[in-house]
Amino acid sequence: MTSDFVFVTVQQIAARCTCPVHRVEYVLRTRGIPASARAGNTRLFSPEAVDRITQELRDLATAEHLRHRGHGQGLLPSAAAVQARDPPPI
Numbered sequence: 079m080t081s082d083f084v085f086v087t088v089q090q091i092a093a094r095c096t097c098p099v100h101r102v103e104y105v106l107r108t109r110g111i112p113a114s115a116r117a118g119n120t121r122l123f124s125p126e127a128v129d130r131i132t133q134e135l136r137d138l139a140t141a142e143h144l145r146h147r148g149h150g151q152g153l154l155p156s157a158a159a160v161q162a163r164d165p166p167p168i
Contacts, residue, residue: 085115085122094128095135105134 088106092099105111111131113121123131 085124086128087120087122091123091128091131095132097135097139101135101138102131105131105138109134 086094088102089099092102095102109130111123111127111134114124114127115122
């Protein structure tokens with residue numbers, strides 16, 4: 079029996095969003111986004127949580143871009159582009 083749920087780790091979220099892991103950790107900590115599940119010490123996140131994290135990262139990048147006007151790292155890819163990417167192998 080296969081599960082319809084696909085959980086991803088913090089590192090996989092960072093890879094999908096092409097941003098540093100510490101930025102994902104920052105969003106999780108400051109927005110109070112809990113892990114959907116755990117596998118040992120590894121936090122796992124549901125697709126819904128990934129959508130929220132991705133949106134928060136995009137908002138953060140947009141605010142940073144507006145503050146620095148071209149000196150930032152640019153905007154994150156769209157949610158559709160992030161969803162289309164396969165998760166990296168574990």
